[in-house]
Structure formats: C-alpha cells, structure tokens
Amino acid sequence: MLTDRHPRVSIAHLPTPLEMLPRLTALLRGPQLWVKRDDQTGLATGGNKTRKLEFLVAEALAQKADTLVTCGAAQSNHARQTAAAAARFGLACTLVLRGHPPAQAQGNLLLDQLLGADVVWAGDTPIAERLEEVAESLKAHGRRPYIVPYGGSNPVGVCGYVAAMEELMAQMAREGISFDHIILASSSGGTQAGLMVAARVLGYRGRILGISVDLLAGPLRQRMAELATATADHLGLPLSFAPEDFAVEDNYLGGGYGVIGDLEREAIRLLARTEGLLLDPVYTGRAFGGLIDLIRRGAFSPQERVLFWHTGGVAGLFARPNLE
Numbered sequence: 001m002l003t004d005r006h007p008r009v010s011i012a013h014l015p016t017p018l019e020m021l022p023r024l025t026a027l028l029r030g031p032q033l034w035v036k037r038d039d040q041t042g043l044a045t046g047g048n049k050t051r052k053l054e055f056l057v058a059e060a061l062a063q064k065a066d067t068l069v070t071c072g073a074a075q076s077n078h079a080r081q082t083a084a085a086a087a088r089f090g091l092a093c094t095l096v097l098r099g100h101p102p103a104q105a106q107g108n109l110l111l112d113q114l115l116g117a118d119v120v121w122a123g124d125t126p127i128a129e130r131l132e133e134v135a136e137s138l139k140a141h142g143r144r145p146y147i148v149p150y151g152g153s154n155p156v157g158v159c160g161y162v163a164a165m166e167e168l169m170a171q172m173a174r175e176g177i178s179f180d181h182i183i184l185a186s187s188s189g190g191t192q193a194g195l196m197v198a199a200r201v202l203g204y205r206g207r208i209l210g211i212s213v214d215l216l217a218g219p220l221r222q223r224m225a226e227l228a229t230a231t232a233d234h235l236g237l238p239l240s241f242a243p244e245d246f247a248v249e250d251n252y253l254g255g256g257y258g259v260i261g262d263l264e265r266e267a268i269r270l271l272a273r274t275e276g277l278l279l280d281p282v283y284t285g286r287a288f289g290g291l292i293d294l295i296r297r298g299a300f301s302p303q304e305r306v307l308f309w310h311t312g313g314v315a316g317l318f319a320r321p322n323l324e
C-alpha cells in the first residue's frame, strides 16, 4: 500500500461495498451506474471524513494530544465524524461551528452533542480566527489540542483517499470490472486530490470528475493541485499536479452551499424511490443531481460504466424537516 508507512488507526469498515444501481440504470437508459458506499464507513452514520480521520487521529495520538479541535458548518458531517472519532479514542473534542446556534439541535448537530463534543459558535467572527482562539485558550488551560484541518484536508488526511483508491483498484481487479468515470461531490478537495494521487501512481485510466458543491472550478482545482502535490510529497512520491489535472464541474452550485433546490430534491427522491438509497441534502444530493443532468445531456455513452462515490452525509437529512 502507498500509505503503509504512515501511522493509521482503524475506525472505518473497509472495504466499503461496491454496488450496482440496476433500476436507475434502466430508468435512465444507461450508462451503467454503480455506487461506492463510503456512506457506510461505519462511524456514527459514516461518511468520507472517517477515512481521513484514520490518519489524522493517529497523528494526534502520536503527538499525545488530548483534544481534537475542528471547524465547519452547523450541519458539518466532518465535525460529527471528528466528534465520534474523539469519543472512540477517549479524547475530548471542541467543534467551532459557523454562525449562531439554531433553536433546536437536529441532524449532525444533535449527534455532535450526543457524542459529547463541546460546540463553540463562531457568530460573526471568521471561523478560522475563532478556531485559533479556541485552540489557544485550550492550551492556556493546560490542554493539548490537535487541530484537525477544515474538511480533514491536509496531506495527512488526504492519505485516507489515496488508500481508498487503492481499495477500489483492488475491488475492480477482483471483480473484473472497470469504471470509465468516477463522480463525486467535492468541497475542500481532499477526497478528489487523494483519489487522483493514487490514480496517477496506479495507472487508473478513467476520468475522475468532482462536482463542486460550493467553490468555482478555478479555485477548487488550484486547491486540489496543491493538496495532491503536498500529499505525494508526504508519501515520498515524486509527483506534481497542476490545476488542469483535475476535472471539476461547477454548473450545479444553485443557490450556494447548503441551499436545497429542485436539483437536489429530485435526486434524493429518485435514488430513494428507485434504489432505496439515501443521499444527503448538501453534498451527494447535489452531486448526484449533477450526474443525472449530465446523463440526460448525453455526456456518457450507454455502454460506459460510471461509479458514483457516495461520500455520506445522510445525518443531514434529519435536519431538513421540509425536504419532501
């Protein structure tokens, strides 16, 4: 394994299943659709951050940290998985969340509280600034905080998705199938960057397309190139990446981050009703909505195989009482 020499704890249920979506494939008349179930990584309702946390928590433990600190949106899946990982290893956890507290804790925020995390609201302060303040104040109280980066996306966390792509390549070889396209929701860029590093090293021939949920393609590709290059360096691989190496679609940003439109609503309902598969409102709902639109526009031939990498987030559904 490319990441073998790097400290890692075992939290995720791996390998995650690879499943076909036969009814949806028939309904859309191809391409052949498959899903990689990283919504089933197993940590307090799962998701992609669990793979990154396997490497990040190992580093925190090596540094003798006693508290994990991270930040995100009020319904951050990353924050919830960080809170669960902290609980699992007997660490404290402080989450700095954007904005002001809602009247009622639902979805991921409810889980953050059940998992015992301390939640600090950033209010009108920029979230990164508030995170620094919180870490400093913990230190002043004799604690040893470990800052988990936004989205778990630094070279340590991104190793989780280098290993994930190796896992997929092994599954493809074992089952005798290959995918022409891999489609996923991208935000902080760590997932796609990790997949690309391993794809390059292992000679994956298909295309990896990130559907952006918040950033324009330009800045997202720039960020992914930097992350992928830094991750390769961290792994001792002599590779460098340019923004043009990353395929990103930014046509589905709709009303902005976390704003549900018809695209997301229809994708969530369609997947639920044709395959019994749940998508989340912020990331995978948008990305699958984009994939359906691309299929309808004829972006794929009916014979091609397309893998949707399900990155999780289902807990966010339960903070959306008016989704239906």
Ligand SMILES: *Cc1c(COP(=O)(O)O)cnc(C)c1O
Residues within 6 Å of the ligand: 047, 048, 049, 077, 078, 151, 153, 185, 186, 187, 188, 189, 190, 191, 192, 280, 283, 284, 311, 312, 313, 314
């Ligand atoms: C964080 C997240 C993503 C985006 O992953 P990045 O590595 O930040 O690009 C996608 N889907 C879900 C459900 C997430 O929580």
